[in-house]
Amino acid sequence: MREFKFVPYDLPPEAEALRGEVRAFLKDTIPDMPAVRRARSWSGHNPEFSRALGARGWLGMTWPKQYGGHARSCAERYVMLEEVLAAGAPVSAHWVADRQSGPLMLRFGTEEQRMRFLPGIARGEIYFCIGMSEPGSGSDLASVRMRGRKVDGGWSINGQKIWTSGAQHAHNMIALVRTSEEATRHAGLSQFIVDLKSPGLTIRPIADLTGAAHFNEVFFDDVFVPDENLIGRPGDGWMQVGAELAFERSGPERYLSSLRLFLEFLRVVGERPTEAEQILIGQMTAQMWTLRQMSLSVTGQLAAGQSPAVEAAIVKDLGTTLEQEIPRAIQAIARDDVDLSGTDPFSATLSYLLQSSVSFSLRGGTREILRGIIARELGLR
Ligand SMILES: Cc1cc2nc3c(=O)[nH]c(=O)nc-3n(C[C@H](O)[C@H](O)[C@H](O)COP(=O)(O)OP(=O)(O)OC[C@H]3O[C@@H](n4cnc5c(N)ncnc54)[C@H](O)[C@@H]3O)c2cc1C
Numbered sequence: 001m002r003e004f005k006f007v008p009y010d011l012p013p014e015a016e017a018l019r020g021e022v023r024a025f026l027k028d029t030i031p032d033m034p035a036v037r038r039a040r041s042w043s044g045h046n047p048e049f050s051r052a053l054g055a056r057g058w059l060g061m062t063w064p065k066q067y068g069g070h071a072r073s074c075a076e077r078y079v080m081l082e083e084v085l086a087a088g089a090p091v092s093a094h095w096v097a098d099r100q101s102g103p104l105m106l107r108f109g110t111e112e113q114r115m116r117f118l119p120g121i122a123r124g125e126i127y128f129c130i131g132m133s134e135p136g137s138g139s140d141l142a143s144v145r146m147r148g149r150k151v152d153g154g155w156s157i158n159g160q161k162i163w164t165s166g167a168q169h170a171h172n173m174i175a176l177v178r179t180s181e182e183a184t185r186h187a188g189l190s191q192f193i194v195d196l197k198s199p200g201l202t203i204r205p206i207a208d209l210t211g212a213a214h215f216n217e218v219f220f221d222d223v224f225v226p227d228e229n230l231i232g233r234p235g236d237g238w239m240q241v242g243a244e245l246a247f248e249r250s251g252p253e254r255y256l257s258s259l260r261l262f263l264e265f266l267r268v269v270g271e272r273p274t275e276a277e278q279i280l281i282g283q284m285t286a287q288m289w290t291l292r293q294m295s296l297s298v299t300g301q302l303a304a305g306q307s308p309a310v311e312a313a314i315v316k317d318l319g320t321t322l323e324q325e326i327p328r329a330i331q332a333i334a335r336d337d338v339d340l341s342g343t344d345p346f347s348a349t350l351s352y353l354l355q356s357s358v359s360f361s362l363r364g365g366t367r368e369i370l371r372g373i374i375a376r377e378l379g380l381r
Contacts, residue, residue: 002310002377002378002379004310004311004314005297005301005308005311006293006294006297006311007297007300007301008293008297009296009297009299009300009301010296011075011078011079011296012073012075014073014075014076015073015075015076015078015079016079018076018079018080019079019083022058022079022080022083022084023083023087025052025056026083026084026087026089029049029052029089030049030087030089030090033088033090034345034348035088035260035263035264035345035346035348035349036345036348036349036352037088037090038087038088038089038260039088039258039260039261039349039352039353040088040090040092040352041085041088041091041253041256041257041259041260042085042091042092042095042253042257043092043165043212043214044088044089044090044091044092045090045092045093045166045169045214046090046093047093047124047125047169049089049090049091049093050091050093050094050124050125050127051123051124051125052124053084053091053094053124054094054122054123054124054125055123055124057070057072058070058080059094059098059121059122059123059124060098060102060118060119060121060122061076061077061080062074062076062077063102063103063106063118063122064106067106067114067115067118067119067122068118068119068120068121068122068123069118069122070122073303074299074302074303075299075300075303078251078252078296078299081251081252081253082252082256085252085253085256085259086256086259088259088260092165092166092169092214093124093127093166093169094121094124094127095166096127096128096129096130096165096166096170097117097121097126097127097128097170098121098122099247099248099251100130100244100247100248101117101121101128101130101172101174102117102118102121102122102128103244103247104174104191104231104240104243104244104247105117105118105193105231106118107243108191108231108232108236108240108243109231109232110228112228113193113228113229113231117172117193126171126172127166127169127170127171127172128170128171128172128173128174129164129165129166129167129170129172129173129174129196130164130165130173130174130244130248131146131161131164131173131174131175131176131194131218132144132161132176132241133161133162133163133164134146134159134160134161134162135160135162138163138366139365139366139368139369141176141241142185142186142189142238143185144159144176144177144178144189145159145178146158146159146160146161146175146176146177146178146220147159147177147178147179148177148178148179148190148192148225150179151224153226153227154224154225154226154227154229155177155179155192155224155225155227155230156222156223156224156225157175157177157192157194157220157222157223157224157225158220158221158222158223159177159220160217160218160219160220161173161175161217161218161220162206162216162217162218163206163215163216164203164215164216164217164218165214165215165216165363166214166215167196167203167215167216167218168203168205168213168216170196171195171196171197172193172194172195172196173193173194173196173218174191174192174193174194174231174244175191175192175194175220176189176190176191176237176241177189177190177191177192177237178190179234179235179237180234180235182235186238187235187238188235189235189237189238189241190230190231190232190233190234190235190236190237191230191231191232191236191237191240191241192225192229192230192231193225193229193231194220194223194225194229195225195229196218198223198224198225199223199224200220200221200222200223200224201218201219201220201221201223202218202219202221203216203217203218203219204216204217204218204219208355208356208359209355209356209358210352210355210356245364245365246307246309246312248364248365249312249313249315249316249364249365249370251295252292252295254295254315254316254319254320254323254364255288255291255292255295255315255318255319255320255322255323256323257323257353257357257360258322258323258324258326258327258353258357259288260349260353261326261327261330261349261350261353262284262288262326262330264345264346264349264350265277265281265330265346266281267346268346269281274333276333277333280329280330280333283329284322284326284329287322288322291315291318291319291322294311294314294315294318295315295319297311298311298312298315309373309377310373310374310377310378313365313370313373313374314370314374316364316365316370317361317367317370317371317374320360320361320367321361321367323357323360324357324358324360324361326353326357327350327353327354327357328354330350331350331354334350338350340354
């Protein structure tokens with residue numbers, strides 16, 4: 001039976017050296033952002049902020065310089081991410097492009113695609129969204145029905161995507177499309193870079209529980225995508241999407257989404273927490289610290305060229321469980337004067353996270369699916 005490997009990993013000095021620089025930048029750039037907006041964390045959209053991060057060299061950080069990257073280490077990128085997420089900086093504009101679309105193109109894209117998109121992503125100017133889920137195809141992603149038909153010079157695409165975060169702001173989508181009927185469902189899928197301004201494409205917002213509309217339905221009605229926008233070879237989409245999901249599941253964003261509420265809680269309880277509050281603070285701190293060590297271990301393994309897919313799935317599963325537990329545990333011991341409809345920073349942040357945290361174990365692959373992957377890798381099913 002395969003075992004988990006969480007080899008301890010200490011951040012090297014050059015990565016730690018970056019921490020102060022990022023903190024000073026955040027203090028200057030977003031000094032007065034309210035707590036409830038910081039709680040949106042990687043859902044907060046602000047192109048100006050994305051461009052400012054790009055100008056500092058903190059996007060496309062690990063990519064080769066010829067593509068506008070900065071050839072920094074995974075450890076340095078980890079520190080930068082940890083600091084921007086802990087501060088609740090508005091990173092959603094560039095988030096998907098920097099985290100997964102860029103790395104996907106680096107690995108499987110053509111040289112022309114890399115030159116066309118990567119420098120703009122690294123400047124914080126080109127944004128991507130993820131076109132995987134469809135109505136009826138979420139966990140069972142191999143069942144996607146969006147269809148691409150070969151036409152002269154490209155492909156004609158028809159179908160619908162759903163839950164597409166940030167499609168209303170993004171310039172491009174990487175869409176998973178069925179391009180041929182094969183004996184197995186996993187064959188015959190391909191990935192395309194789709195310009196979201198293409199004729200025949202309609203984006204409709206979907207509001208979530210909090211009333212915010214950060215995700216969308218995207219309809220394709222004979223959308224033409226040129227041959228040069230196919231990523232990799234036709235039929236390789238399933239293998240590529242697996243690699244893309246690994247980029248999506250391994251970062252510190254998978255356990256830091258409720259940190260702002262925890263910090264607000266510490267501020268409100270002040271110097272003299274009750275015994276129940278002390279216990280909660282101790283438990284949450286210990287869990288967060290352990291998750292950080294586990295997440296760092298995944299980063300260390302990635303830096304060493306390994307593929308810690310099971311370890312990344314474990315960090316995401318445990319991390320999202322903690323992110324969901326923090327608002328509920330804080331609500332359970334909240335003092336009598338907390339009013340969830342209140343606008344003070346603590347109440348507003350608690351109220352926001354009680355509603356939004358429900359989705360944390362769905363986005364990027366549900367808890368049940370991750371546990372299925374873990375069980376399979378351990379030889380248990
Ligand atoms: C905030 C948010 C943002 C998102 N952003 C994007 C995005 O940008 N792009 C994108 O493509 N998608 C996005 N998604 C969609 C997300 O990836 C899917 O919601 C998720 O994969 C689940 O798919 P589904 O909604 O179709 O649910 P289903 O797959 O129908 O699952 C319903 C329930 O059944 C369980 N289940 C399903 N199959 C199994 C199984 N085999 N064994 C055990 N349990 C099972 C699931 O765990 C879940 O609890 C987003 C979702 C959320 C909540």
